[in-house]
Amino acid sequence: MLLHNDVRRDVxxxxxxxVPEASDGDTPMTHLExxxxxxxxxxxxxxxxxxxxxxxxxxxxxxxLGEQYRQLAVDIRQAIATTAAA
Numbered sequence: 001m002l003l004h005n006d007v008r009r010d011v012x013x014x015x016x017x018x019v020p021e022a023s024d025g026d027t028p029m030t031h032l033e034x035x036x037x038x039x040x041x042x043x044x045x046x047x048x049x050x051x052x053x054x055x056x057x058x059x060x061x062x063x064x065l066g067e068q069y070r071q072l073a074v075d076i077r078q079a080i081a082t083t084a085a086a
Contacts, residue, residue: 032080039073042066 046066053059 029080029083032076032083036073036076036080039069039076043069043073 043066046062046069050059050062050066053062
């Protein structure tokens with residue numbers, strides 16, 4: 001992936017995707033696992049909202065948003081696997 005061609009920065013401009021240094025017992029792995037749990041929760045919430053939406057445009061929006069969160073969760077799982085393998 002190109003360093004400056006990351007669509008996640010466009011979709012989620014306020015989120016940081018770097019791995020912070022560990023402090024006060026908070027390891028980078030714990031941080032990644034926390035992010036993974038959060039993205040999985042957001043995915044499930046978006047899917048539920050889409051399922052309950054009566055407006056088709058809102059349903060489509062939440063389905064797309066949920067897919068973005070799902071992809072972020074996949075990326076985090078890969079980062080966890082890479083970190084664990086190192």
